[in-house]
Amino acid sequence: MTRVSEAPVGGKAKKGGAGDLVEMAWDPITRIVGSLGIYTKINFKTKEVAECYSTSSIFRGYSIFMKGKDPRDSHFITSRICGICGDNHATCSCYAQNMAYGVAPPHLGEWIVNLGEAAEYMFDHNIYQENLVGVDFCEKMVRETNPGVWEQAKRTEAPNAGIHGYRTIADIMTSLNPFTGDFYREALHQSRVTREMFCLMEGRHVHPSTLYPGGVGTVATIQLFTDYLTRLMRYIEFMKTTVPMHDDLFDFFYEALPGYEQVGLRRILLGCWGSFQDPQHCDFKYENMSDWGRKMFVTPGVIVDGELVTTDLVDINLGIRILLGSSYYEDWAGGEKFVTRDPLGNPVDERHPWNQHTIPKPQKRDFDANYTWVMSPRWFDGKDNLALDTGGGPIARLWATARANLVDIGYVKATGDSVEINLPKTMNLPETKLEWKVPQWSNTIERDRARTYFQAYAAACALHFVENALNEVRSGNTKTWTPFEVPDEGIGCGFTEAVRGVLSHHLVIKDGKIANYHPYPPTPWNASPRDSYGTPGPYEDAVQGQPIFEENPPDTFKGIDIMRTVRSFDPCLPCGVHMYLGNGKVVQKRHAPSMLNSPE
Amino acid sequence: MAADSATTEREDVDEHGQPEVDVHVLWINAGLSCDGDSVALTAATQPTIEEIALGALPGLPRVQFHWPLIDYQVGDEFMDWFWKADRGELEPFVLVVEGSIPNEAIKSEGYWAAFGNDPETGQPITTSEWLDRLAPKALAVLAAGTCATYGGIHAMQGNPTGAMGVPDFLGWNWRSKAGIPIVCVPGCPTHPDNLSETILYLLYQAAGVAPMIPLDESLRPLWLFGQTVHEGCDRAGYYEQGDFTTEYGSPKCLVKIGCWGPVVKCNVPKRGWINGIGGCPNVGGICIACTMPGFPDKFMPFMDAPPGSTVSGAASVTYGKAIRELRNFTFKTVDEEPKWRKRGTKLLTGYKPPW
Numbered sequence: 001m002t003r004v005s006e007a008p009v010g011g012k013a014k015k016g017g018a019g020d021l022v023e024m025a026w027d028p029i030t031r032i033v034g035s036l037g038i039y040t041k042i043n044f045k046t047k048e049v050a051e052c053y054s055t056s057s058i059f060r061g062y063s064i065f066m067k068g069k070d071p072r073d074s075h076f077i078t079s080r081i082c083g084i085c086g087d088n089h090a091t092c093s094c095y096a097q098n099m100a101y102g103v104a105p106p107h108l109g110e111w112i113v114n115l116g117e118a119a120e121y122m123f124d125h126n127i128y129q130e131n132l133v134g135v136d137f138c139e140k141m142v143r144e145t146n147p148g149v150w151e152q153a154k155r156t157e158a159p160n161a162g163i164h165g166y167r168t169i170a171d172i173m174t175s176l177n178p179f180t181g182d183f184y185r186e187a188l189h190q191s192r193v194t195r196e197m198f199c200l201m202e203g204r205h206v207h208p209s210t211l212y213p214g215g216v217g218t219v220a221t222i223q224l225f226t227d228y229l230t231r232l233m234r235y236i237e238f239m240k241t242t243v244p245m246h247d248d249l250f251d252f253f254y255e256a257l258p259g260y261e262q263v264g265l266r267r268i269l270l271g272c273w274g275s276f277q278d279p280q281h282c283d284f285k286y287e288n289m290s291d292w293g294r295k296m297f298v299t300p301g302v303i304v305d306g307e308l309v310t311t312d313l314v315d316i317n318l319g320i321r322i323l324l325g326s327s328y329y330e331d332w333a334g335g336e337k338f339v340t341r342d343p344l345g346n347p348v349d350e351r352h353p354w355n356q357h358t359i360p361k362p363q364k365r366d367f368d369a370n371y372t373w374v375m376s377p378r379w380f381d382g383k384d385n386l387a388l389d390t391g392g393g394p395i396a397r398l399w400a401t402a403r404a405n406l407v408d409i410g411y412v413k414a415t416g417d418s419v420e421i422n423l424p425k426t427m428n429l430p431e432t433k434l435e436w437k438v439p440q441w442s443n444t445i446e447r448d449r450a451r452t453y454f455q456a457y458a459a460a461c462a463l464h465f466v467e468n469a470l471n472e473v474r475s476g477n478t479k480t481w482t483p484f485e486v487p488d489e490g491i492g493c494g495f496t497e498a499v500r501g502v503l504s505h506h507l508v509i510k511d512g513k514i515a516n517y518h519p520y521p522p523t524p525w526n527a528s529p530r531d532s533y534g535t536p537g538p539y540e541d542a543v544q545g546q547p548i549f550e551e552n553p554p555d556t557f558k559g560i561d562i563m564r565t566v567r568s569f570d571p572c573l574p575c576g577v578h579m580y581l582g583n584g585k586v587v588q589k590r591h592a593p594s595m596l597n598s599p600e
Numbered sequence: 601m602a603a604d605s606a607t608t609e610r611e612d613v614d615e616h617g618q619p620e621v622d623v624h625v626l627w628i629n630a631g632l633s634c635d636g637d638s639v640a641l642t643a644a645t646q647p648t649i650e651e652i653a654l655g656a657l658p659g660l661p662r663v664q665f666h667w668p669l670i671d672y673q674v675g676d677e678f679m680d681w682f683w684k685a686d687r688g689e690l691e692p693f694v695l696v697v698e699g700s701i702p703n704e705a706i707k708s709e710g711y712w713a714a715f716g717n718d719p720e721t722g723q724p725i726t727t728s729e730w731l732d733r734l735a736p737k738a739l740a741v742l743a744a745g746t747c748a749t750y751g752g753i754h755a756m757q758g759n760p761t762g763a764m765g766v767p768d769f770l771g772w773n774w775r776s777k778a779g780i781p782i783v784c785v786p787g788c789p790t791h792p793d794n795l796s797e798t799i800l801y802l803l804y805q806a807a808g809v810a811p812m813i814p815l816d817e818s819l820r821p822l823w824l825f826g827q828t829v830h831e832g833c834d835r836a837g838y839y840e841q842g843d844f845t846t847e848y849g850s851p852k853c854l855v856k857i858g859c860w861g862p863v864v865k866c867n868v869p870k871r872g873w874i875n876g877i878g879g880c881p882n883v884g885g886i887c888i889a890c891t892m893p894g895f896p897d898k899f900m901p902f903m904d905a906p907p908g909s910t911v912s913g914a915a916s917v918t919y920g921k922a923i924r925e926l927r928n929f930t931f932k933t934v935d936e937e938p939k940w941r942k943r944g945t946k947l948l949t950g951y952k953p954p955w
Binding site for chain 1: 629630632633634635636637638639640642643645648649650653654668669670671672673674675676678679699702707709710711712713714715716717723724752753754756757758759760761763788789847848849850851854868872873874875877878879880881883884885886887888890896900901902903
């Protein structure tokens with residue numbers, strides 16, 4: 001939307017000797033949701049990022065102002081946490097409330113929620129991938145950062161040209177140019193149609209009007225599902241060409257830039273909290289959560305070094321720890337414990353969200369000490385507090401689902417090593433099978449690739465949900481909501497997948513009011529700073545040590561490889577990442593994070 | 601494939617090879633927000649953002665957005681436009697603010713909300729400081745979404761940041777140097793087309809082809825917020841007949857289960873949410889009054905019937921019952937075909953056949 005400034009971005013960088021580091025920061029990072037800054041030190045001699053810090057510049061205080069409110073207001077309030085996946089919060093909050101109130105929606109109500117959430121994935125991944133991330137791979141960007149790659153793209157035939165119609169890789173890149181690219185505009189259009197689908201089920205995007213504990217207010221008619229299904233089939237046709245197009249584009253980067261798999265590479269530590277309840281099994285009782293969690297149409301799971309550690313939502317729940325270390329808060333150690341044991345009798349840790357207190361302490365930003373409003377969620381595996389990431393959502397979801405090998409509804413099927421997505425015939429294209437295979441790496445390209453596959457996965461699941469919903473309506477079951485009473489005392493937890501990854505809500509009710517409420521969206525996991533053990537957060541970890549392939553020297557450096565890595569996690573800090581491109585100051589001491597604070 | 605030409609075709613280029621721009625739109629999303637209003641704008645269809653950006657409407661000035669959500673530029677390159685505006689080198693510009701403005705004066709150090717860094721100190725610059733710097737230089741200030749207009753969710757009772765709306769911060773009688781009051785497009789989030797259409801209006805006003813934007817006492821565009829939800833609700837007929845549901849999922853009037861539609865200024869039931877699809881009470885969602893200055897505190901708990909609805913609702917139940925009975929009587933008549941439509945050897949329509 002804006003043109004590129006003619007002036008050098010980073011000012012003048014002095015040339016240093018071997019090992020000299022240049023401070024580079026980007027703040028705010030655009031083309032994400034929220035306010036994020038990324039501060040780095042880069043060694044241009046070895047073409048490597050030496051250090052990275054992630055910071056967020058906004059604090060709002062949900063957990064504070066929700067105290068004392070009516071618990072039935074929590075999904076309306078928490079939806080406002082996020083302006084692109086607010087409905088994921090509303091859904092998760094309703095799950096937590098259902099548990100606390102002891103209510104389960106009628107099956108039809110649950111199918112409607114699933115259809116709304118599926119549309120959210122279809123919309124959100126689409127706009128993010130094509131209109132925000134895609135720009136990092138568009139002609140304009142590649143020409144500015146890697147002219148050599150652009151030349152090669154022009155000479156490289158797209159292997160799947162017969163399916164998507166773009167003859168060369170360069171043609172794909174051109175189609176991604178902001179506003180002028182035809183695919184860019186087609187994606188914007190699709191983002192609106194999918195939001196129409198969303199609004200059919202949940203009323204309003206992005207803060208739903210029809211979601212409630214106990215079900216939905218949506219009026220379930222034949223027309224409702226016809227309106228949804230016709231749009232869904234058009235989207236499925238769109239995905240049949242979009243997935244192969246992205247495979248061509250991403251495979252090309254490995255080919256054109258050998259070693260690109262190192263970009264954004266980190267140890268495989270992925271979390272997925274599962275998505276899409278199966279109303280046949282889910283009763284929202286904590287005591288049965290291990291079982292109904294495994295019936296979700298996206299399987300929950302923790303993946304360590306490529307292998308599944310657990311698929312049990314109770315394990316997942318009890319392992320969550322909220323650490324401080326570099327955040328602007330006072331510790332709550334020794335404060336009131338709201339939940340000492342879960343309903344199964346398991347002890348609940350003091351640093352678990354059920355027992356968390358949020359005590360803000362605004363202060364100066366100091367990269368030697370505290371530098372962000374984001375806390376550090378970790379997952380305790382019995383030994384270590386693991387800095388799990390979500391990889392932006394899809395890679396963790398597909399990985400957990402593939403390895404767990406539990407999902408098989410025809411339209412999607414886990415195999416142990418892959419996930420098959422079977423899309424029926426559409427207007428112009430025949431029946432199509434797509435297969436996402438567990439990749440070798442958790443890196444930038446694979447996070448982005450998984451996103452396009454998951455769009456197809458969500459669409460395929462939606463077919464299953466429409467069929468089930470229509471069966472209910474045709475059988476005369478049109479109730480979508482179950483009445484409930486709010487107890488004076490109670491606890492609840494909700495687990496789902498926000499678009500960009502794990503989402504949990506933890507609720508404690510006392511005297512009929514909210515006594516404690518702590519939501520944990522994906523971005524605190526991904527954007528977290530160094531924790532009290534010194535473990536960096538996933539953005540920091542993924543960027544730190546990554547190679548630089550950009551051809552530009554420091555004074556015109558755009559940081560595209562770093563941008564691609566950060567954006568591969570789909571940052572959504574309604575508080576963002578601020579990558580601030582500093583004035584190319586040469587840092588004298590190699591390990592001097594305090595220099596990041598120095599005036600330029 | 602489309603070349604990178606659609607913008608360049610309509611852009612004249614200055615002596616530095618940069619496109620000439622009539623109006624800049626500077627967008628600060630770093631209030632206490634969720635970015636939902638930025639996201640809403642990408643859903644707009646009347647007009648779409650690409651129609652505004654590519655000049656697909658007659659008389660539209662050449663406009664350049666500096667909008668974090670989808671901007672090509674990042675970091676300093678992006679912030680440079682805000683610094684230029686601060687130095688008075690960017691004329692004219694419309695300042696869009698998204699999110700409520702926290703009170704930075706209630707603590708000794710640090711920041712609640714910040715945008716870019718101060719080159720002198722290396723510390724973040726607060727969003728409220730940007731407002732102080734840029735508002736006097738702006739052609740107009742547009743507050744997008746209920747957080748920016750009136751404070752919204754983040755200004756709820758018990759909040760730690762002292763958040764407020766842009767008019768609370770700058771003053772309700774504030775005028776831009778062009779004499780334009782703060783333009784408020786409330787909604788949580790704002791209705792996509794309400795926002796894009798207001799931006800369009802301001803661009804036309806900047807181009808000199810539209811008169812002063814008409815606003816109500818809460819600074820909302822009159823043509824968008826002049827009626828209540830109830831006046832535009834397709835369930836108002838149920839209200840009139842005293843037909844209220846006590847359960848969610850019913851097609852009847854929702855007033856008894858928390859809908860505030862009768863006293864809320866908003867056009868969503870009429871306009872739908874996207875392309876006429878979706879909405880609130882029209883599709884089974886209670887109106888929680890998210891466009892109103894009193895939102896959210898004056899409407900919580902959301903799922904209880906509004907206190908004022910007891911009286912009006914009771915009245916409606918009484919006369920509505922009578923109306924319903926009368927209508928049922930009429931309904932039976934009009935639900936049957938006229939009696940002459942049948943087989944037989946006689947014509948019963950009243951026409952006298954000449955044959």
